[in-house]
Amino acid sequence: MPQPTTLADDLLNAIRIFPDFPQPGIQFKDFTPVFAQPQLVHRIAEHISAAFGGQFDRVLAVEARGFILGTTLAAVADRPLALARKEGKLPGPVFRTEYRLAYGTATLELQQDTLTPGERVLVVDDVLASGGTLAAAAALIAESRAQVAGFGVVTTIDRLGGTARLAPARVFSVIPEQA
Structure with a gap:
């Protein structure tokens, strides 16, 4: 009889890696196969929600792949959802912050x-790399005079220093840090 797998194992088996995309040196993590499995997305949301023990009032999902996870998490946790979007996609007055990506x-x-x-x-x-995107989200939260309850991601790339950049806020990664 096969051994039961963990959520992290199931995710590692589903995520595809594309070397040198979108440019040389980047190892792009393709979550398309994960999103094709609704139960897997639901398990991610349950895992992140449980890790924070209900100690949050709202979920902020970061465009684009964070929208899928954030929507599911908000529904699982019965919390309202907010969206952090790329420039020029939101009507009305906005808070805005520029940030650096790995590329x-x-x-x-x-x-x-x-x-x-x-x-x-x-x-x-979905992924915490250098922390630029999530630090930008934190800056938008601060500008709104709200508080960061923490960061929930599927995986981190430890060598890029994102977890340290977001300190002292709590970062929870479903898959343990990867080099």
């Missing part, structure tokens, strides 16, 4: 009336 720069925005001051916000994305 360039980008801008993240959040509608100004999305978060409530003092609200504890759990930020969700």
Whole structure:
């Protein structure tokens, strides 16, 4: 009889790696096979929710792959969802911050009336690499006068220093850190 697998094992078996995409030296983690398995996405959401023990008031999902995880997590945890989007995709007044990626720069925005001051916000994305995107999300939360409850990701790339960059906030990774 086969041994039961862990969530991390199931994810490692599903995530595809594309070397040198979108540019040389980047190991792109393709989550398409994960998202094709609704039960796997649901398990990720349950795992992240349990890790934070309900100690958050809202989920902030980061565009784009974080939207899938964040939507599921918000539903599992019965919390409202907020979206941090790339520049120019949100109407009305927005908070805006520019940040560096492992392979360039980008801008993240959040509608100004999305978060409530003092609200504890759990930020969700797929991969934590250098931490630029999640640090930008944290800056938007701070500008909204809300609080970062922590960061929930599927996997981290330890050698890029993202976890240290987000300290002292708690970072929970479903898959243990990878080199």
